[in-house]
Amino acid sequence: MKYPFAQYEADKITSKTGKKLSDITLEEVKRGNVSAEDIKISKETLSAQGQVAMEAGNPSMQKNFERAAELVDVPDEVILKMYDKLRPNRSTKMELVLMAKELLETYHAPHCAKLVLEAAEIYEKRGILLK
Template sequence: MRYPLGEYEADSIRSKTGKKLDEITLDEIRKGHVSPEDIKISKEMLYNQGQVAKDSDNPALAANFERASELVDVPDDVILHMYDKLRPNRSTKLELVTIAKDLLETYHAPNCAKLVLEAADIYEKRGILL
């Protein structure tokens, strides 16, 4: 895939619901043919963007896209709760471990779970857990 994807790979871009990029137009929105779910990014597109980053020798950005692709199917309230608990002095280590376990077992998000566990260890070393 070539970046920018919207310019070079427009035919292969699909939303979370499978809607093609060229089907998401202002006219289609006015007609009521495009819902809020139709404009959410798909897991595959985030993964593809990660591959572009990886191919461009940017492993950190590739890892971010991979984690983002894992979060596509995680409910917004779960993500917001996780972000709140990842703020310093907002959680116990057990709470973070429980979030990581939930990410892994319920949502099959191993890279996100690993990130939360790493944060728990670092927070513990820095003394910024409850």
């Protein structure tokens, strides 16, 4: 795929609902043919962006896109809860471990779960966990 996708791949890139990027236009929005769900990014698009990052020599960015792709199917309220728990002095180590377990077992997000577990270890070393 050629980057930038919006310019070169609009007929191949799809939203979370499968709608082609080229079909998401202002006219279609005005007609009521584009919903909020139609403008959410797909796992495939995030993975493709990760591939572009890797090819550009940015493996850290590729990992970010990999985790983002995992979060596509995670409900917004769970993501917000995760971000809140990841703030310093907001969680116990056990709460972070349980969040990682939920990400892994319920949402099949192993890279995100690993990140939460790594945060728990670092927070413990820095003394920024609740007791």
